[in-house]
Amino acid sequence: MPIGSEGGSVQRPFIEYAQEVGWTYLEPAKASELRCGENGLLLYEIFKQQACAMNPGWLTDEMAENLAARLERVRPNIEGNQDAWLYLRGQKTMFDPDAKRERNVTLLDVYDPSNNVFHITQELRFDNGGGQPNRFDITLFVNGIPVLLTEAKAPHVQDAMSMALDQIERYHRESPEFVALTQVYAATHLIRFLYGPTWNLSARARLNWKDETAGDYETLVKHFLAPPRTVRVLNDYVKFVRKEDELSKIVLAPHQMRAAERSIGRAREQKTRGLIWHTQGSGKTHTMMVIAKRLTEEPAFENPTVLLIVDRLELLDQLSKNLDAIGCFYKIGEGIRHLQGMLESDERGIILTMIHRFDEMPANMSARSNIVVLIDEAHRTMGGTLGSYLMGAFPNATFLGFTGTPIDKTAYGKGTFKTFGTDDEKGYLDKYSIRESIEDGTTVPLHYTLAPNDLRVDRETLEREFLDMVVIQGVAVDMQQIDRVLERAVTLRTMLKKPERIERVAAFVGEHFTLNVDPMGYKAFLVAVDREACAHYKVALDEHLPSEWSEVVYSDSNSDSELMKRFHISEEREKQIRKEFRKPDALPKILIVTEKLLTGYDAEILYCMYLDKPMRDHVLLQTIARINRPFVDEHKRKTCGLVLDFVGIFENLEKALAFDSADVSGVIDDIGVLEELFASEMQLGRDRYLSLCAGLKGDKEVEAILDYFLDEDNRTEFYQYIYRLQDVFEILAPSAFLRPFLAEYDELIRVYLIVKEAYDPGTPTDRELLRKTIDLVHKHTEAGEISPPLEVVPLDENALDQLSGSSKPDIIKVFNLVKTIEEEVRLHEATEPYLGSIGELAQVVVERFQQRQIETEEALKQLRELFRDIMRARKASKEEGLGRLAFAVFWELQRLGIPTAKDLALNVDKVFQESPHWRTSTAQYQQARTRLYAMLLQGGLKTDEVKTVVDQIIRVGERATDA
Numbered sequence: 001m002p003i004g005s006e007g008g009s010v011q012r013p014f015i016e017y018a019q020e021v022g023w024t025y026l027e028p029a030k031a032s033e034l035r036c037g038e039n040g041l042l043l044y045e046i047f048k049q050q051a052c053a054m055n056p057g058w059l060t061d062e063m064a065e066n067l068a069a070r071l072e073r074v075r076p077n078i079e080g081n082q083d084a085w086l087y088l089r090g091q092k093t094m095f096d097p098d099a100k101r102e103r104n105v106t107l108l109d110v111y112d113p114s115n116n117v118f119h120i121t122q123e124l125r126f127d128n129g130g131g132q133p134n135r136f137d138i139t140l141f142v143n144g145i146p147v148l149l150t151e152a153k154a155p156h157v158q159d160a161m162s163m164a165l166d167q168i169e170r171y172h173r174e175s176p177e178f179v180a181l182t183q184v185y186a187a188t189h190l191i192r193f194l195y196g197p198t199w200n201l202s203a204r205a206r207l208n209w210k211d212e213t214a215g216d217y218e219t220l221v222k223h224f225l226a227p228p229r230t231v232r233v234l235n236d237y238v239k240f241v242r243k244e245d246e247l248s249k250i251v252l253a254p255h256q257m258r259a260a261e262r263s264i265g266r267a268r269e270q271k272t273r274g275l276i277w278h279t280q281g282s283g284k285t286h287t288m289m290v291i292a293k294r295l296t297e298e299p300a301f302e303n304p305t306v307l308l309i310v311d312r313l314e315l316l317d318q319l320s321k322n323l324d325a326i327g328c329f330y331k332i333g334e335g336i337r338h339l340q341g342m343l344e345s346d347e348r349g350i351i352l353t354m355i356h357r358f359d360e361m362p363a364n365m366s367a368r369s370n371i372v373v374l375i376d377e378a379h380r381t382m383g384g385t386l387g388s389y390l391m392g393a394f395p396n397a398t399f400l401g402f403t404g405t406p407i408d409k410t411a412y413g414k415g416t417f418k419t420f421g422t423d424d425e426k427g428y429l430d431k432y433s434i435r436e437s438i439e440d441g442t443t444v445p446l447h448y449t450l451a452p453n454d455l456r457v458d459r460e461t462l463e464r465e466f467l468d469m470v471v472i473q474g475v476a477v478d479m480q481q482i483d484r485v486l487e488r489a490v491t492l493r494t495m496l497k498k499p500e501r502i503e504r505v506a507a508f509v510g511e512h513f514t515l516n517v518d519p520m521g522y523k524a525f526l527v528a529v530d531r532e533a534c535a536h537y538k539v540a541l542d543e544h545l546p547s548e549w550s551e552v553v554y555s556d557s558n559s560d561s562e563l564m565k566r567f568h569i570s571e572e573r574e575k576q577i578r579k580e581f582r583k584p585d586a587l588p589k590i591l592i593v594t595e596k597l598l599t600g601y602d603a604e605i606l607y608c609m610y611l612d613k614p615m616r617d618h619v620l621l622q623t624i625a626r627i628n629r630p631f632v633d634e635h636k637r638k639t640c641g642l643v644l645d646f647v648g649i650f651e652n653l654e655k656a657l658a659f660d661s662a663d664v665s666g667v668i669d670d671i672g673v674l675e676e677l678f679a680s681e682m683q684l685g686r687d688r689y690l691s692l693c694a695g696l697k698g699d700k701e702v703e704a705i706l707d708y709f710l711d712e713d714n715r716t717e718f719y720q721y722i723y724r725l726q727d728v729f730e731i732l733a734p735s736a737f738l739r740p741f742l743a744e745y746d747e748l749i750r751v752y753l754i755v756k757e758a759y760d761p762g763t764p765t766d767r768e769l770l771r772k773t774i775d776l777v778h779k780h781t782e783a784g785e786i787s788p789p790l791e792v793v794p795l796d797e798n799a800l801d802q803l804s805g806s807s808k809p810d811i812i813k814v815f816n817l818v819k820t821i822e823e824e825v826r827l828h829e830a831t832e833p834y835l836g837s838i839g840e841l842a843q844v845v846v847e848r849f850q851q852r853q854i855e856t857e858e859a860l861k862q863l864r865e866l867f868r869d870i871m872r873a874r875k876a877s878k879e880e881g882l883g884r885l886a887f888a889v890f891w892e893l894q895r896l897g898i899p900t901a902k903d904l905a906l907n908v909d910k911v912f913q914e915s916p917h918w919r920t921s922t923a924q925y926q927q928a929r930t931r932l933y934a935m936l937l938q939g940g941l942k943t944d945e946v947k948t949v950v951d952q953i954i955r956v957g958e959r960a961t962d963a
Contacts, residue, residue: 010152010190010217011137015120017221023120023140031121031139038127041072041181043119047144050117054106054143058096067094067105071145076176078199078247082240084181088145089235107143110235111299113228116143126178134175140225146182147234149198153189160189169201183238184251186224193220197238197249203632204604207253208440229257236260236294239286241325246579253442255432256287262430263291266423267372267398268300274429275378275420280404280625281443282432285322285600288374288402292350293328295372304370305343308352309390311377312478316354318600319376323352333357340365343393355386363392371397378403378420387419400429404625405618434667443628446668447731448643448650455505456648457495465489466614467655479595482615486529489614496529496612496647502536503543505646509610510544512644513590515734520771521584521636522607525626526592529613531555534592535564537612541590550590551577553597581605584633598623604631607638612646616656620649624668637770639727643668675737678728682741685725685748689718693751702754703809709755710811710850722752730770749773758815759850761822810856817863818846824870833888833959834873837895837952842866885909885960892956896949900939907935912957929954 019025026034026043034043048064059067071087074080086092093102109115119141127133138150151167153160164187172179179198186195186209196206209224223229237252237260252260259276266274278284292306308330310316316332323330333339333353342351343365355375371394378401391399401420421427437443450456469485486493495501509526517524526541528534531554538552552567553574560568569577580586582603591597594613599622609627627641649656650668657667692708693701709715729745732738738745749769808816825839842863849859877887882905890905898904911931915924932950941949 010154010188011122013217014138014150014152014188014221015122017218018120018140018225021222021225022227023118023225026119026121028121028123028125031119031124034144038125038133039129041146041178042068043141043144044068045144046117046119046141050143051105051107054109054115055103058098058103059094059105063094071181072177074180076180078240078249080180081183081199081249082247084145085183085234085238085240088147088183107145108231108235110231113231116227116231118142118227118230119144126175128175128177131174134171134178136171136178140230142230142234146178147230148184148186149179149182150186150188153187161187161192161194164189165194165201165206172199172201183234188217188221190217193217193224195224195251197251200249202604203441203630205250207251207442210254210440233257236290239290239326241322243321243325250286252286252290253283253440255430255436255440255442256283256290259287259430259432260290260294263400264294264298266400266429267295271423272396272398273420273423274398274400275424275427276400276402276430277428278402278404278430278432279434279437279443280622281602281628282404282437283442284376284402284404285319288376289319289323289326289328291400292372292374293326296349301370301372303348304372305346305348305366305368306350307371307373308350309355309373309375310352311355313354314596315376315600316352320352323350336360355390358386358390358393361389361393364395365393367396368394369396369398373397373399375399375401405621441630443625444630444638444640446624446628446641446643447671447674448645448668449671450648450651451505451508451644451646455501455508455646456651457492459648459651461491461495462614462648465492467616467652479598479615479619482619483530483595486614492614493529497533497536499536502533502540505610505612506537506540507544509590509644510541512610513545513608517608518589519775520607520730521605521633522631522638523581523588523603523605524590524608524610525597525606526550526590526610527598527613527623528592528594530594532561532564533612534594535561535567537592538567539563541592545590548587550592551581551588552592553577554594555596584636598626601626602629604629604638606641607631608642608644610644610646611649614647614649616649620656621667637727640674640731642671642731671732674728674731678725678732678738678741681721681725681728682744685721686744689721689751690744690747699808699812703811705751705754706758706811706815709759710852712850715755715759718752718755722748726770726773730772733772746776749776761819810860814846814849814856814859814863817860817867818842821863821866821870829959831884832874832877833884833956834877834891835870836959837892837956838866838869838873882906883909885912885957888956888960889953892952893949896952898939898941898949904935904939908932908953908957911935918957 015025032038034045036044047068048061051064051067052059052061071084074083087105088108090104090106092105094105096103120138122138124136124139125133126136136149137152139146140148149168149171151164153164168185168187182198184195185198186193193209194206195209209220233251237257239250241248241250255278259278263274263276276287278287288308292308295301295304295306308319310319320332328350330350330352331347333342333351336357336359339353339357340361346366373390373394399420438445466485466489513524526537528537534552534554538550541550556568577588578601581588581591582605584605606627609624615623624643631638693704696704709718821842822839825835829835845859845862848854873891880887880890882890886905886909889908890901893901893904911928912918915928918924918928929950932953933946936946936949
């Protein structure tokens with residue numbers, strides 16, 4: 001097997017490593033037998049045995065068969081996938097006729113993984129009878145149920161991971177019945193290992209698998225597939241979330257799994273404190289919920305009390321909605337007396353409440369050790385006497401604090417970490433830094449740029465009335481405290497809300513959004529100083545943008561002015577706005593806010609924040625984190641978030657984010673960093689790529705480019721360079737800074753188009769270019785500035801002389817011949833299926849040429865012969881008098897040198913006619929294949945030749961029947 005091949009370097013080791021950690025390998029034929037054919041979903045006998053073993057004394061063989069039928073009938077969509085998951089978790093029931101009641105069915109032993117059975121197979125073929133069967137690289141079963149699909153690609157293949165992910169998407173589309181049972185997918189090409197939830201293929205849900213001890217491929221695979229982890233992922237780390245009436249699915253990231261395991265471990269230990277320090281936007285809320293749910297479900301904790309504590313009503317509401325979304329049962333401690341009554345009555349399970357409701361809580365409310373307190377935003381929640389009341393009430397409880405904020409310079413900030421970090425040498429139980437989050441793609445980096453001086457407020461006033469105010473410094477501050485300070489900052493607020501300034505800022509925002517943000521397909525927040533300013537900005541912005549592009553979202557009050565009441569909206573309308581804003585192609589495009597949506601609201605499409613409200617430290621960090629979520633879509637690849645600062649907060653970054661920790665470095669950078677990066681990358685392009693064709697024109701220019709990029713490593717490096725370059729261009733354009741670089745940027749994109757057209761014609765170029773670069777390409781193409789470097793001519797008797805006899809360089813002749821053959825195949829293969837084989841041979845010539853296995857002259861010679869083959873085949877098809885399929889088979893057999901080609905072709909045609917459903921029926925497919933084997937052996941072919949010829953005939957037959 002070739003070095004670096006898909007099977008030898010990736011797929012086979014994956015299976016071997018799985019076996020070494022406890023998975024049993026099934027040969028494909030055996031797996032097919034256990035599935036009762038290629039349309040089977042379960043390993044039936046194994047499933048029935050395990051179902052009966054896990055439900056002893058009441059689940060019979062007949063009931064197990066009925067259970068298998070239920071699983072097979074789940075809807076082939078995300079709702080059906082959720083049903084399959086609920087079966088795995090033991091949340092579905094069956095009627096027990098002996099007990100005359102419904103009983104929960106157990107299909108997975110979470111607490112003793114050794115009671116489960118784990119099987120792995122490869123090249124599993126699934127045929128739902130509705131179209132082309134699919135073949136999955138690697139499929140993993142637990143207790144006979146398929147749970148994980150894995151695509152393995154060769155590490156040397158260009159865009160290998162994209163190809164793997166495209167295949168997984170195709171499986172969802174073409175084999176939804178099988179995918180409806182699987183819970184997780186993985187894609188690997190040795191160098192990277194990605195995983196994610198089935199039925200959610202968004203970039204946000206796709207995760208980079210890594211482990212603290214993982215470094216090589218073997219360790220990655222073994223840690224990912226360790227049976228205890230597999231069971232835990234299926235039972236606890238896969239989550240279905242219903243948000244705003246839409247069902248979606250997630251699987252926890254490695255740092256979330258790690259934090260959950262450590263938190264559960266801490267609750268088992270004698271130690272009673274722990275800090276989970278995960279950066280903003282990395283999923284702390286889901287981590288907390290998973291921990292809470294596990295604590296209540298694990299028998300070892302003996303029916304514990306789990307308190308989930310927040311410090312704001314808005315966060316309480318958000319957390320309760322999130323718990324509802326994952327189907328988690330909980331109760332709310334509604335007020336001080338109600339909460340105290342619940343605790344006095346020894347309430348068990350999950351209790352959701354607020355820190356303020358522990359005011360004057362009596363000491364020693366419960367001495368139980370199976371009380372676990374999970375505290376959100378721990379950097380501020382435990383402030384003052386409330387934290388003391390809470391801890392005094394439960395002297396033997398475990399307290400786990402969650403924060404996304406680095407240590408600040410105040411004594412309070414440092415004290416928070418001491419409160420929860422006393423049991424850990426580093427001061428925290430688990431940490432996930434900003435830098436790690438960006439490296440993993442969990443979040444994107446942030447950049448800021450300052451608005452023009454004449455739009456920013458007076459610096460001295462900003463310092464005096466806001467930044468220098470001690471009361472708002474540090475992590476303990478929230479938005480309400482910020483607002484109280486701003487209410488007293490009369491001069492500053494007057495400056496910010498001056499009508500002429502609002503008009504000018506709105507004009508600037510309108511132009512910037514139109515030129516910079518909207519062309520990228522992203523959306524924006526405009527953050528105003530207060531609710532009244534929001535209303536004024538809406539009126540002003542409507543003068544520069546269509547009114548339906550923006551919406552105001554703020555809390556209403558009966559005492560509001562008539563202007564502010566114009567923008568009051570119902571709860572239902574706000575819910576609709578939140579939902580529509582998340583959709584890339586829906587309105588609104590801009591939300592005008594001041595407090596609402598600045599915490600707890602995630603919209604991946606949100607890219608730009610127009611900041612016109614003073615804030616600092618934790619509140620600032622939490623606010624700008626709204627734009628740090630990644631987003632990937634066709635022509636869109638969000639690589640950063642942008643803050644446009646109209647206040648001047650970022651003029652002194654150290655004062656705006658006064659944190660002690662080195663972790664804050666890199667949280668946000670001046671956009672000037674990107675300008676420096678772009679200039680540096682352009683210099684690289686100038687030196688390495690534009691120099692290739694310096695002083696050359698026309699064909700000689702193209703020849704130099706094609707010759708250099710004949711080397712695959714050079715192409716791969718160049719593609720990565722272009723992707724990096726256009727990412728930065730997308731953010732900066734349009735900008736006066738770019739003007740000196742535009743001509744050379746155009747040239748580099750032209751080189752890219754030439755290389756892609758010649759060497760990777762199967763991939764649509766537009767798919768890999770971002771919007772602003774596409775616009776530039778289209779503009780210059782229409783102007784005639786970028787012309788196709790390669791030529792395609794109609795295939796006739798004169799075409800060969802026209803293409804290969806011209807004065808063009810030989811390397812251009814090679815690609816012109818290839819493109820003409822490929823175009824001929826594309827246009828006529830449906831009616832002339834023999835063309836497919838000729839097209840495949842042309843591709844082999846190109847690949848050998850690109851790998852320098854043959855010289856240019858030899859490539860030209862072979863391509864000319866294939867060109868003549870097309871002409872000869874067309875002539876022969878008229879002379880032989882065979883049908884379309886029979887002639888295609890005849891031509892293929894003749895090419896393979898089989899003397900009885902015509903007689904065999906007629907018999908092959910008869911075989912396919914007598915098995916009319918061989919493309920969709922497994923039985924007819926096997927029957928046809930068996931007859932072809934026998935026929936070829938009788939025709940004199942050697943046994944070791946037959947399989948290759950049968951495979952080729954099948955491919956010809958598929959082309960012919962696709963017409």
